Amino acid sequence: MEPGRRYAGAMRCPTCGVDDTRVIDSRSADQGTSIRRRRACAGCGNRFTTYERGAPVLQVRKRNGSIEPFSSQKLLKGVEAALADRPVPAAAISDLLDEIEAAATLYGGPMPSEQIGRLVLDGLRVLDEVAYLRFASVYKDFQDAEDFGREVAALEESGLTRD
Ligand SMILES: [Zn+2]
Numbered sequence: 001m002e003p004g005r006r007y008a009g010a011m012r013c014p015t016c017g018v019d020d021t022r023v024i025d026s027r028s029a030d031q032g033t034s035i036r037r038r039r040a041c042a043g044c045g046n047r048f049t050t051y052e053r054g055a056p057v058l059q060v061r062k063r064n065g066s067i068e069p070f071s072s073q074k075l076l077k078g079v080e081a082a083l084a085d086r087p088v089p090a091a092a093i094s095d096l097l098d099e100i101e102a103a104a105t106l107y108g109g110p111m112p113s114e115q116i117g118r119l120v121l122d123g124l125r126v127l128d129e130v131a132y133l134r135f136a137s138v139y140k141d142f143q144d145a146e147d148f149g150r151e152v153a154a155l156e157e158s159g160l161t162r163d
Helices: 072-082 090-107 113-127 129-138 145-157
Strands: 021-029 034-041 047-053 059-061 067-069
Touching: 021 047, 059 113, 072 090, 072 113, 072 129, 090 113, 113 129
Parallel strands: none
Antiparallel strands: 021 034, 034 047, 059 067
């Protein structure tokens, strides 16, 4: 790397806050499950250590009890289908997906699919009411007509629908 050039993966110095730090040593640690890096700050000369580990594999518990890997691609497809032709910026969609993935990470085990669906619905409700209704109508756990009717009634009560 050229001197003074920043790159997206720059790590800020925990002592002085300058983001001009470089890796001076990398080695595997914890029986190869992580990488330990020694870094040096060009600003204050501080040396510090970072560890790199694989992110835990997120899982989803389906309503029938089976466990599946969490698929952000699958989630994106569903959300994009609901948002088709709606004036919602791509950045808002990726923010929503990031939030849901973060919630699934914090959940600390296989997150129930209906809970994920609920998060999508909450997000879409804020972004776009048409997409919200579309998603509610196609989302597997809302195929029950009564559930869908309840969602629509709740929307009407909240004064969000107009016609
Ligand atoms: Zn520093």
